[in-house]
Amino acid sequence: MSKQEKLICLGKKFNSEEERREYFRNELRKKLPELKKLEGFPIGEDDDIINLSDPPYYTACPNPWLNHFIAEWEEEKEHIKTRKKDFEIDEPYASDVSEGKTNQIYAAHSYHTKVPHPAIMRYILHYTQPGDIILDGFAGTGMTAVAAISCGNPDSETQYKIETEWKHIFDSSPVWGTRKSIVGDLAPVASFVSYNYINPVNLEDYEMEIRRIISSFDEKLGWMYETKHTNGKVGKINYVVWSEMLACPNCNHELSFTEEFYEPESKTVSDVIKCPSCSTELTKESCTLLFETTFDKAIDKAVRKPKRYPYLINYNYSSSNYTKKPDEFDFSVLKRIEELDFPEHAPHFKLPDIQMAKVGRVKTTNIEYIHDFFLKRAFHSLAFLWEATLKVADKRTQAFLQFTFEQMVWGISLLNRFRPTGFSQVNQYLSGVFYVASHTSEISPDYLVQGKYKRLIKAFSQYKSKQGSSLNYCGDCSFLNVKPNSIDYIFTDPPFGENIYYSDLNILIEAWHKVLTNAKNEAIIDKAKSKTIFEYQLLMEACFKKYFEVLKPGKWMTVEFSNTSAAVWNGIQMALQKAGFVIANLAALDKKQGTFQAVTSPTAVKQDLVISCYKPSSEFETKFKTIHGEVVVWDFVSEHLHHLPVHLKKLNTTTAIIERSPKIIFDRLISFYLMRGFPVPIDAKDFQEGLKQRYVERDGMYFTKEQAAEYDEKKARAPEFVQLSLIVTNESDAIEWLKERLRKTKQKYQDITNDWKIATQALRKGDLLPELQDILNESFILDSDGKWRTPNPNEAKDREALRTKVLLKEFATYVTAVSQAKAKKLKEVRAEALRAGFKNSWEQKDFSTIVKLGDLIPQNILFEDEQLLMYYDIAKDRV
Structure with a gap:
C-alpha cells in the first residue's frame, strides 16, 4: 500500500492493516463484557481471545459487526451488473453431484469433517446470484465461505466441470461472481482455520x-x-x-x-x-x-x-x-x-x-x-515452534504459521x-x-x-481470497446476532448426533491457542454430558429457528447431514419443521460415488443426506394466519408444488419424485399445521380427492398444470420410468406396497403371500404388523371372483372409517395398560394404532395421554416414526 492509499473498513480510513487491526481489537475489548452474556462464548482469557481475533473480519467470539457489513453488502448489490431484480428460485437443486476430496485447498487443513467446496459451489450458483449473502453457522473450516469466494474466481478445472453440468441440466451457463458469506462455529479452532482459509496472506x-x-x-x-x-x-x-x-x-x-x-x-x-x-x-x-x-x-x-x-x-x-x-x-x-x-x-x-x-x-x-x-x-519440539510463531511481528503471517503448526499436534x-x-x-x-x-x-x-x-504455498497461490467478502466468528449458532430477514441462502453441515465429539477432540489443539470451546450448547448426543436425542433435537431446533428468523422469506436452505440412525434423522426433520421450514427434497449423498439416490424411508438412511427446504413467502404466511379453512390448504399445496423438482433424470431414465406423492404432500401439510399450533382442516381421503380435482397426476405424482406440461416434455426425452423401490419397515409401508401391487392388477390372497413374506423381512423391532389377511380386510376390497383390489374413492372412505375404529380400539388397550399402577414399558405395539390414537388425542387436546404413552412404548418406534415423534414432541410442550 502506497503512502497515498488509505485502507477503508466499515467507513473508517486506516494507514495499514496493523492500524485497522489494532483499532478494532480495542473496540472488541470494549464490547467483550456484553458479548460474554451470550451462550457459547468461548472459554479463555480476554487477551487470548483478542489475540486470536482479526476484527472486524474475524472474532474468536460472537462478531458484533455482522449487521454493519450486511448493510454495506446490500448497498453494493445495486452496483453489480450481473444481478437480476426478478431473480427467484422455485425448484431445489436436485441433480447428481460428484466431487472428490483431492482438491488442494480442501486438503490444506486436516479437520474432522469437511464438504468439498466445489460441491457447495453448485448449490450457491443455483440458489444465489453475485453479491447475495450466504450463512453457515456450523461452518467448521469454512468451506461454505471458500465456495462463495470461488464462485468469483473458480479454478479452470472446476469451472469447466460445472459449466458442462449446467449446460446439460439447465441448458444455460451459471452466473459466476463472488457471493458474500458469514460463517461461524462453536469451536475456536474451527473458526481460526476458517479465518485462515478466507483471508489473504502474503505467501x-x-x-x-x-x-x-x-x-x-x-x-x-x-x-x-x-x-x-x-x-x-x-x-x-x-x-x-x-x-x-x-x-x-x-x-x-x-x-x-x-x-x-x-x-x-x-x-x-x-x-x-x-x-x-x-x-x-x-x-x-x-x-x-x-x-x-x-x-x-x-x-x-x-x-x-x-x-x-x-x-x-x-x-x-x-x-x-x-x-x-x-x-x-x-x-x-x-x-x-x-x-x-x-x-x-x-x-x-x-x-x-x-x-x-x-x-x-x-x-x-x-x-x-x-x-x-x-x-x-515431541512436546518440546511443538512448544518451541509454537512459541516461535508468537514472536512473529506481522499478525496475519503469525496466524498462518499457527494454521500450519497446529496441524502437527495430532501427528506428532x-x-x-x-x-x-x-x-x-x-x-x-x-x-x-x-x-x-x-x-x-x-x-x-x-x-x-x-x-x-x-503444499500450502502451492494451494494458496492458486486460490485468491479477498478480505471483507467473507466474515467469520466463534459462537453459538442459536444466538447469532444477525437481523431478521437479511440472509439470501443458507448452506449448513450440522453435527451428526453422536458421530463426532467435536469439542472433546478440539481440546488438543485449542489448548495451544488457550481458547477452548464452550460445549454447554454443543448440538451433539454426549454421554458424558448427559445429552440424549431429546437434548440434541432441542439444540438443533434452536439453531434452525435462528436460521428461519434471519433467512429472507421465500429463500432456501440446504442441510448436509450424515448419520445412520433413523432416530437422529427424524430428530433433524422434526427440528427443521418446528423451526418453520418446509422440506422440499430429500436425497442420499454417496460421497464415495458422489451421487444422489432418493430416500423413501427414514430407517433406510445409510448415507449422507442432502435436505432442501425453504422459508414460505411472507404473503402465504400472512394468509395462513388470517384465513382459516380448506382454502388455505390448497394455497399451501400450490406453493409447495412450486418448490419441488419437476423432473429427475438418472442414466437417461425418468425417476419418480417421492416428494410429489400424495402421502408425502399430506405429511408436509400436517407438519406445517401442527408445528404452528393449528388443527388440520382436512382428512387424508378428502385431501387425495382434492388433489385429483385441482392438480394434474403423472406416474403417481402431482403437478400444477404448467409443471405437468414441462414434465411431459422432459419425460418424452427420457421415456423409461423408474418407480422408487419401497423398503417395507412398518405397516404404513406395507399398505403402500400392497396398493402399488393391486393397482396394477387384481390378485388372489395366495398370489400375494410369498412376495409379502419377502417384502416384510425388514420390520422394525417392537412394531407389530397385523396378518396379511387383516390388512386386506381393513384397507382393500375383495371382489366376487376372489381377487383383491384397491378401493374406489367412496369405498376408500368406508374402509378408512372401519380401519380407524379398529386402530382406536387397539390404542385404548395401550392407554389402559399404561394407566395401571407401576405400569411397565410396552415391548411391542402397533405403530398405526399409535398414530391414530395420537391424532385423536391431539384433536381432543389430551396431550398427557400422548406423553404418557410416548414414554412407555419402545423408544425406537417413537424416534423412528416421524408422525409419532411430531405429536409427542409438541404434546410435551403443552403438558
Missing part, C-alpha cells in the same frame, strides 16, 4: 518466516533428532517407532509388543505368539501392560505411565533413508531430553470430564493432562499409530477418537513440516 512473508523458524529449531533443538549412521557420522531422524512393554501372565517375562507381535517381512501384527521365556500362547489382551513411575515436572509430582521402548529409528543420511535399532548414542539423547525443564508457555492443564477421555485407551494409558498425549521430545502425538503399510508415517492417527496404539510413530518436525508448508 512470501510466510515462506520466509517458516524457513527462519525451522532453521532456528534445527540450531537450538536439532540435536534431539540426531542419530549415528553406520560410519559414525550424524543423520537426521525421520521417525522413531515406540513400543509398549508387556508382561507374560504366566511367567511375568517382560516383552516388547512390537518386537514380539509385529512381523517385519509381512508388515502385519500377529494375533497369537508364544512367550519367548515359557512358550505360553499369548494374545495382546492376555498380557499385562507394564507401567513405570516418572517425575512429571509440569505438575511437580510422580506419575505412572506406560513403559515404552524405542523399537526402530528411520533416519536420513546423505539424502537416503535408512533404518536402525537404537544404540547407545540414541539413548544418551533420550536421557538428555528427560533432563530438560518443562516448556514455560506450553499447555499443561488437566483434561475435563469428557467422553473422549473414557475411550480409545486414554484411561488405560493414564492420560490425564494435555502434555500426557506427547512423548517429551502418541495418537500417531505405527502403520508400516502406509505411504509414510505422517498423520497416521485414527480420526474421530483419541486412540493410543500399542506401537506409535514419533515423527520429527522436519519430516512432517517440510512437505506441508510447500
Whole structure:
C-alpha cells in the first residue's frame, strides 16, 4: 500500500492493516463484557481471545459487526451488473453431484469433517446470484465461505466441470461472481482455520518466516533428532517407532509388543505368539501392560505411565533413508531430553470430564493432562515452534504459521499409530477418537513440516481470497446476532448426533491457542454430558429457528447431514419443521460415488443426506394466519408444488419424485399445521380427492398444470420410468406396497403371500404388523371372483372409517395398560394404532395421554416414526 492509499473498513480510513487491526481489537475489548452474556462464548482469557481475533473480519467470539457489513453488502448489490431484480428460485437443486476430496485447498487443513467446496459451489450458483449473502453457522473450516469466494474466481478445472453440468441440466451457463458469506462455529479452532482459509496472506512473508523458524529449531533443538549412521557420522531422524512393554501372565517375562507381535517381512501384527521365556500362547489382551513411575515436572509430582521402548529409528543420511535399532548414542539423547525443564508457555492443564477421555485407551494409558498425549521430545519440539510463531511481528503471517503448526499436534502425538503399510508415517492417527496404539510413530518436525508448508504455498497461490467478502466468528449458532430477514441462502453441515465429539477432540489443539470451546450448547448426543436425542433435537431446533428468523422469506436452505440412525434423522426433520421450514427434497449423498439416490424411508438412511427446504413467502404466511379453512390448504399445496423438482433424470431414465406423492404432500401439510399450533382442516381421503380435482397426476405424482406440461416434455426425452423401490419397515409401508401391487392388477390372497413374506423381512423391532389377511380386510376390497383390489374413492372412505375404529380400539388397550399402577414399558405395539390414537388425542387436546404413552412404548418406534415423534414432541410442550 502506497503512502497515498488509505485502507477503508466499515467507513473508517486506516494507514495499514496493523492500524485497522489494532483499532478494532480495542473496540472488541470494549464490547467483550456484553458479548460474554451470550451462550457459547468461548472459554479463555480476554487477551487470548483478542489475540486470536482479526476484527472486524474475524472474532474468536460472537462478531458484533455482522449487521454493519450486511448493510454495506446490500448497498453494493445495486452496483453489480450481473444481478437480476426478478431473480427467484422455485425448484431445489436436485441433480447428481460428484466431487472428490483431492482438491488442494480442501486438503490444506486436516479437520474432522469437511464438504468439498466445489460441491457447495453448485448449490450457491443455483440458489444465489453475485453479491447475495450466504450463512453457515456450523461452518467448521469454512468451506461454505471458500465456495462463495470461488464462485468469483473458480479454478479452470472446476469451472469447466460445472459449466458442462449446467449446460446439460439447465441448458444455460451459471452466473459466476463472488457471493458474500458469514460463517461461524462453536469451536475456536474451527473458526481460526476458517479465518485462515478466507483471508489473504502474503505467501512470501510466510515462506520466509517458516524457513527462519525451522532453521532456528534445527540450531537450538536439532540435536534431539540426531542419530549415528553406520560410519559414525550424524543423520537426521525421520521417525522413531515406540513400543509398549508387556508382561507374560504366566511367567511375568517382560516383552516388547512390537518386537514380539509385529512381523517385519509381512508388515502385519500377529494375533497369537508364544512367550519367548515359557512358550505360553499369548494374545495382546492376555498380557499385562507394564507401567513405570516418572517425575512429571509440569505438575511437580510422580506419575505412572506406560513403559515404552524405542523399537526402530528411520533416519536420513546423505539424502537416503535408512533404518536402525537404537544404540547407545540414541539413548544418551533420550536421557538428555528427560533432563530438560518443562516448556514455560506450553499447555499443561488437566483434561475435563469428557467422553473422549473414557475411550480409545486414554484411561488405560493414564492420560490425564494435555502434555500426557506427547512423548517429551515431541512436546518440546511443538512448544518451541509454537512459541516461535508468537514472536512473529506481522499478525496475519503469525496466524498462518499457527494454521500450519497446529496441524502437527495430532501427528506428532502418541495418537500417531505405527502403520508400516502406509505411504509414510505422517498423520497416521485414527480420526474421530483419541486412540493410543500399542506401537506409535514419533515423527520429527522436519519430516512432517517440510512437505506441508510447500503444499500450502502451492494451494494458496492458486486460490485468491479477498478480505471483507467473507466474515467469520466463534459462537453459538442459536444466538447469532444477525437481523431478521437479511440472509439470501443458507448452506449448513450440522453435527451428526453422536458421530463426532467435536469439542472433546478440539481440546488438543485449542489448548495451544488457550481458547477452548464452550460445549454447554454443543448440538451433539454426549454421554458424558448427559445429552440424549431429546437434548440434541432441542439444540438443533434452536439453531434452525435462528436460521428461519434471519433467512429472507421465500429463500432456501440446504442441510448436509450424515448419520445412520433413523432416530437422529427424524430428530433433524422434526427440528427443521418446528423451526418453520418446509422440506422440499430429500436425497442420499454417496460421497464415495458422489451421487444422489432418493430416500423413501427414514430407517433406510445409510448415507449422507442432502435436505432442501425453504422459508414460505411472507404473503402465504400472512394468509395462513388470517384465513382459516380448506382454502388455505390448497394455497399451501400450490406453493409447495412450486418448490419441488419437476423432473429427475438418472442414466437417461425418468425417476419418480417421492416428494410429489400424495402421502408425502399430506405429511408436509400436517407438519406445517401442527408445528404452528393449528388443527388440520382436512382428512387424508378428502385431501387425495382434492388433489385429483385441482392438480394434474403423472406416474403417481402431482403437478400444477404448467409443471405437468414441462414434465411431459422432459419425460418424452427420457421415456423409461423408474418407480422408487419401497423398503417395507412398518405397516404404513406395507399398505403402500400392497396398493402399488393391486393397482396394477387384481390378485388372489395366495398370489400375494410369498412376495409379502419377502417384502416384510425388514420390520422394525417392537412394531407389530397385523396378518396379511387383516390388512386386506381393513384397507382393500375383495371382489366376487376372489381377487383383491384397491378401493374406489367412496369405498376408500368406508374402509378408512372401519380401519380407524379398529386402530382406536387397539390404542385404548395401550392407554389402559399404561394407566395401571407401576405400569411397565410396552415391548411391542402397533405403530398405526399409535398414530391414530395420537391424532385423536391431539384433536381432543389430551396431550398427557400422548406423553404418557410416548414414554412407555419402545423408544425406537417413537424416534423412528416421524408422525409419532411430531405429536409427542409438541404434546410435551403443552403438558
